[in-house]
Amino acid sequence: MNQTHRRNARLDRLALIGVPALWLTLFVLVPFVIVVRLSLSESAIAMPPFEPVFDLSAGLAAFAEALGQLDFDKYVFLTTDPLYLESYLSSIRIAGLSTVLVLAIGYPLAYAMARAPRRLQPLLVTAVVLPFWTSFLIRIYAWMGILARDGYMNQALIGLGVISEPIELLSTDSAVMIGIVYSYLPFMVLPLYASLEKMDETLLEAAADLGCPPWQAFWRITVPLSLPGVVAGCLLVFIPAVGEFVIPDLLGGSDTLMIGKTLWTEFFANRDWPVASAVAVVLLVALLVPIGIYQNVQARQLEASR
Amino acid sequence: MKRFGAFHIVVLVVGFVFLYLPILLLVVYSFNASRLVTVWAGFSTHWYQTLWQNTQLIDAARVSMMVAAVSASIATVLGTLVAIVLVRLGRFRGRLVFSSLVYAPLVMPEVITGLSLLLLFVAVEFDRGFWTVTLAHVTFTLSFVAIVVQSRLLSFDRSLEEAAQDLGCPPAETFFRITLPIILPGLIAGWLLAFTLSLDDLVIASFTSGPGATTLPIQIYSAVRLGVSPEINAASTILIAVITVAVVAFSLVTKRSEVERQRTERRAA
Numbered sequence: 001m002n003q004t005h006r007r008n009a010r011l012d013r014l015a016l017i018g019v020p021a022l023w024l025t026l027f028v029l030v031p032f033v034i035v036v037r038l039s040l041s042e043s044a045i046a047m048p049p050f051e052p053v054f055d056l057s058a059g060l061a062a063f064a065e066a067l068g069q070l071d072f073d074k075y076v077f078l079t080t081d082p083l084y085l086e087s088y089l090s091s092i093r094i095a096g097l098s099t100v101l102v103l104a105i106g107y108p109l110a111y112a113m114a115r116a117p118r119r120l121q122p123l124l125v126t127a128v129v130l131p132f133w134t135s136f137l138i139r140i141y142a143w144m145g146i147l148a149r150d151g152y153m154n155q156a157l158i159g160l161g162v163i164s165e166p167i168e169l170l171s172t173d174s175a176v177m178i179g180i181v182y183s184y185l186p187f188m189v190l191p192l193y194a195s196l197e198k199m200d201e202t203l204l205e206a207a208a209d210l211g212c213p214p215w216q217a218f219w220r221i222t223v224p225l226s227l228p229g230v231v232a233g234c235l236l237v238f239i240p241a242v243g244e245f246v247i248p249d250l251l252g253g254s255d256t257l258m259i260g261k262t263l264w265t266e267f268f269a270n271r272d273w274p275v276a277s278a279v280a281v282v283l284l285v286a287l288l289v290p291i292g293i294y295q296n297v298q299a300r301q302l303e304a305s306r
Numbered sequence: 307m308k309r310f311g312a313f314h315i316v317v318l319v320v321g322f323v324f325l326y327l328p329i330l331l332l333v334v335y336s337f338n339a340s341r342l343v344t345v346w347a348g349f350s351t352h353w354y355q356t357l358w359q360n361t362q363l364i365d366a367a368r369v370s371m372m373v374a375a376v377s378a379s380i381a382t383v384l385g386t387l388v389a390i391v392l393v394r395l396g397r398f399r400g401r402l403v404f405s406s407l408v409y410a411p412l413v414m415p416e417v418i419t420g421l422s423l424l425l426l427f428v429a430v431e432f433d434r435g436f437w438t439v440t441l442a443h444v445t446f447t448l449s450f451v452a453i454v455v456q457s458r459l460l461s462f463d464r465s466l467e468e469a470a471q472d473l474g475c476p477p478a479e480t481f482f483r484i485t486l487p488i489i490l491p492g493l494i495a496g497w498l499l500a501f502t503l504s505l506d507d508l509v510i511a512s513f514t515s516g517p518g519a520t521t522l523p524i525q526i527y528s529a530v531r532l533g534v535s536p537e538i539n540a541a542s543t544i545l546i547a548v549i550t551v552a553v554v555a556f557s558l559v560t561k562r563s564e565v566e567r568q569r570t571e572r573r574a575a
Binding site: 009012013016017019020021023024025027028029030031032034035038105108109111112113115116117124126127128130131133134135136137138139141142143144145146148150152182185239240242243244245246249250260263264267268273276277280283284287291294295 | 310391441477523533539550
C-alpha cells in the first residue's frame with residue numbers, strides 16, 4: 001500500500017514536470033536548435049529557401065554527415081558586409097543612449113514617488129504601469145502624430161515662436177530614442193521605486209545629525225543603496241531595446257540602422273532565411289553578457305528579500 | 307525627516323504629463339472632424355462610423371480576441387504548472403535547464419522568438435494560420451504567467467494544505483479545494499497579462515501567422531506605415547478604453563480580495 005502510494009507520488013511528480021517540460025522543449029529549445037542549424041546551411045533559391053533541416057529518419061550516420069557539411073559561410077558573410085556590423089554597433093549605441101536617458105528621467109520620477117505620501121503611492125505605481133498596459137504599437141503610433149512634419153510638436157514650437165519653419169523630427173535616430181525612452185520608462189521606474197521605497201530613512205537622519213548636507217547624503221547613501229534597482233532597470237531597458245523592430249521601423253528614417261530591423265528585412269524582404277538566422281544567433285550571443293548580469297542581479301535580490 | 311516638497315511635485319507632474327499626453331492627444335484627435343489628424347476642425351464621431359464599416363479591421367479584431375483568449379487560457383494552465391514545479395518540487399534533475407527554458411522567452415528579443423517558431427512550423431510542415439499564432443503566443447506568455455503565479459505561491463501559508471492532508475484529504479483534492487482558490491487571484495492576473503500581451507503582439511504574430519489569421523496589430527501596423535489617420539486614432543481609442551476598463555476592474559477585484567484576506571488573517575490571529 002505504502003509502496004504504491006510512493007510510486008503514485010513519483011508518477012504525479014513526473015507528470016507535473018513532464019507536461020510543461022515537453023512544451024518548453026518543443027517550442028523553445030527545438031526552434032532554437034533549428035535556427036542555429038539553418039544559420040549553418042546553404043541558401044537555396046525559391047521555395048522554402050533552405051535545405052531540409054533535420055532528417056530524423058536517416059539515423060545517426062546521416063546526422064554525423066550533416067555535421068560534416070556545416071557551412072559557416074553565413075557568419076563569414078556577416079563580417080564581409082559592413083551593413084551588419086554597423087547595425088549591431090548602431091543598435092548598441094541607440095539602445096545605450098536611450099538607457100541613459102531613461103535613467104535620467106526615471107530616477108527623479110521614482111525618487112519623487114518613493115517620497116510621496118504613503119497612501120498615494122499605490123495610485124502612483126498604477127499610474128506608471130497603466131500606459132504599459134495600452135498597446136505598445138499604439139503608443140509608438142501616438143508619437144508619429146507628435147513628431148510628424150505637421151505634427152503637434154512642430155505646431156507647438158512654431159506657435160511659441162521657437163522656430164519659424166517645421167523641423168525634421170520624425171524619421172531620425174532621435175525620434176527612435178524618444179520612442180524607446182517613452183515605451184520603456186515603466187521598466188526603469190518600477191525597479192528603482194522598489195529599491196528606493198524600502199530604503200531605511202534613519203540612515204539619512206543619522207547622516208543629517210552628523211552634519212552631512214542633504215545633497216551629499218543623497219550621493220553617499222541614497223544612490224549606492226538604489227544601485228541594484230539602477231542596474232536591473234538599465235538592463236530591463238537595454239536588452240529589449242537592442243533587438244527592437246517596431247520603434248526604428250515607425251519612428252526611424254531609412255538610414256536608421258538597428259539589428260532587429262535588419263533581421264526583419266533580411267527575412268521578409270530579401271527572403272534569405274539562413275542569413276536572418278545567423279543574424280539572430282549573433283544577436284543572442286551578443287546579448288548573453290547583459291542577460292547573464294541581469295539573471296545574477298535578480299538571483300541576488302531574491303536571496304536578499306528572503 | 308521624509309520631505310515631500312515642491313521639487314517632488316514638479317517631477318511627478320512633468321513625468322506623468324510625459325506619460326499621458328501622447329495618449330491623450332491621440333484620443334482627442336480621434337474625435338476630430340478633419341481628415342488631417344493634426345488640424346482640429348471640430349468634434350465629430352465620423353471616424354468611429356467609418357471604423358464600423360471597416361470589415362478588415364473588425365475581422366482582425368475578432369481573430370486577435372480569439373487568439374488572445376485561447377492562448378491566455380492554455381498559457382495560464384501551463385504557466386501555473388511551471389510555477390508549481392519551480393516553487394514546490396525543490397531540486398530535481400534538469401531544474402537549471404527547465405528554468406532557463408522558462409525564462410528564455412522573457413529575455414530573448416521578439417524577432418528571435420518569432421523567427422525560431424516560424425522555422426519550427428516550416429520544418430514540421432505545419433500550415434501557418436490561427437493555430438500557429440496561438441501556439442507561439444502560449445509559448446511567450448506562459449513565462450509571464452509563471453512569474454505572476456509564482457509570487458502568489460511563495461506568499462501563502464502552506465499550513466492550510468498540511469492541515470487538509472492531515473485530515474485525510476488526498477493531494478489532488480487538496481490542490482483543487484485549498485491551493486487553487488488561494489492562488490486564484492494570481493491565475494486571473496496571469497490570464498489578463500497573457501491576454502493583453504497576446505493582443506498587443508506584432509512581431510511574433512507577423513512571423514507565425516498565415517493567410518486568414520491577420521491579427522489586429524498586424525492590420526494596424528500595415529495601416530500605420532502609410533502614415534497617421536483619424537480612423538486608426540479611433541480604433542486605438544477603443545482599444546485603450548477596453549484595456550483601461552479591464553485593468554481598473556482587475557485592480558479593484560484584487561484590492562478587494564487583498565483587503566478581505568487581511569481581514570480574515572487578522573480575525574484568525
